[in-house]
Amino acid sequence: IHFEFLPVQLDFWHPDSARHILTQMQVDFHVDAHQSRSIEKQFDGKRNFTGRHSYTKYNDWDKIAAWTARIAKIYPKLVSRIQIGNTFEKQPMYLLKVGKESVRKKAIFMDCGIHAREWISPAFCQWFVKQVTSTYGKDKIMTHLLDSLNFYVLPVFNIDGYVWSWTHDRMWRKNRSKNSTTNCIGTDLNRNFAAAWGNDPCDETYYGPAPESEDETKAVATFIRNHLSSIKAYLTFHAYSQMLLFPYGYTFHKAPNHNELTKVAKAAVEALSSLYGTKYEYGPSATLIYPTSGSSVDWAYDQGIKYSFVFELRDKGRYSFLLPESKIKPTCKETMLAVKSIANYILSYAS
Numbered sequence: 001i002h003f004e005f006l007p008v009q010l011d012f013w014h015p016d017s018a019r020h021i022l023t024q025m026q027v028d029f030h031v032d033a034h035q036s037r038s039i040e041k042q043f044d045g046k047r048n049f050t051g052r053h054s055y056t057k058y059n060d061w062d063k064i065a066a067w068t069a070r071i072a073k074i075y076p077k078l079v080s081r082i083q084i085g086n087t088f089e090k091q092p093m094y095l096l097k098v099g100k101e102s103v104r105k106k107a108i109f110m111d112c113g114i115h116a117r118e119w120i121s122p123a124f125c126q127w128f129v130k131q132v133t134s135t136y137g138k139d140k141i142m143t144h145l146l147d148s149l150n151f152y153v154l155p156v157f158n159i160d161g162y163v164w165s166w167t168h169d170r171m172w173r174k175n176r177s178k179n180s181t182t183n184c185i186g187t188d189l190n191r192n193f194a195a196a197w198g199n200d201p202c203d204e205t206y207y208g209p210a211p212e213s214e215d216e217t218k219a220v221a222t223f224i225r226n227h228l229s230s231i232k233a234y235l236t237f238h239a240y241s242q243m244l245l246f247p248y249g250y251t252f253h254k255a256p257n258h259n260e261l262t263k264v265a266k267a268a269v270e271a272l273s274s275l276y277g278t279k280y281e282y283g284p285s286a287t288l289i290y291p292t293s294g295s296s297v298d299w300a301y302d303q304g305i306k307y308s309f310v311f312e313l314r315d316k317g318r319y320s321f322l323l324p325e326s327k328i329k330p331t332c333k334e335t336m337l338a339v340k341s342i343a344n345y346i347l348s349y350a351s
Helices: 036-040 061-074 120-134 140-148 159-167 215-226 258-276 296-302 325-349
Strands: 010-014 028-031 079-086 092-098 106-112 149-154 231-239 243-246 281-284 307-313
Touching: 061 079, 061 092, 061 120, 061 159, 079 215, 092 120, 092 215, 106 120, 106 325, 120 140, 120 149, 120 231, 120 307, 120 325, 140 149, 140 325, 149 325, 215 296, 231 296, 231 325, 243 258, 243 296, 258 281, 258 307, 258 325, 296 307, 307 325
Parallel strands: 106 149, 106 231, 231 307, 243 281
Antiparallel strands: 010 028, 079 092, 092 149, 243 307
């Protein structure tokens, strides 16, 4: 297909921009049409608009926000809720600090939902918090991890975009900030970090007018900078394509600890695959997928967080962003094993 001659606006899913397309590459893209039928298939039965929060369903932002308060109340010795800033639309950004209160400890920062349409990602962050809190004191490994590490978990990074993907456009990716030079709305928050950073405001992957121009990016970057002495790993969760990626994305040069990152990723992927046999690839993002600038993982790495990883969760394109709710539990269960593997490594080897 000659993409430049198509009479419709294509929304590229994989790769996320036309300029990353290579010969013989499988390309996933979305042509705007009546979305409703394909989207309803994502929900098992009716949309979870009125029901209670559920770990095996997709929850809208109101349910997730209420859940962040509730989980901190249920487990006051393990979970505290911190507001790290506000979104462009002035929604409070809640971070959960998970771990047994004690003297200074190593920490792992995790974020989900930087891209609005990747609903399986926030579902995993919620599952993770549920799993670590409910198994504390029962599961030996989890108890040891929470006694020895803190996890900073941001359940939804891009709240405004996530809300928009529920209410207006299921395929929305960016945040909802307004642009001074055009009518195009939104910045790709995963291109807005100060890591080899520039592009067109109407692009799905628009970087923003300057690094950290967005309220959401600034809030996360400021929190991480203020906790750099303790944060030893950065994990960010995306969908889809079943990959575990690490720096760099903005250059083909290998990261200084490339061999170690490869070893950690290999062990994590093996742990993940051990449950259902789900196949994951792993490697530096520039070589495994395509070069990207301004990503949070490269930025975190350049801040000195030497164990920085991107999870691209299920699937490989059959359902793409519309992963059915029936797949939430298996996706989260296998991903937990990979995160545990990385956390154990951080505990043992990160200085």
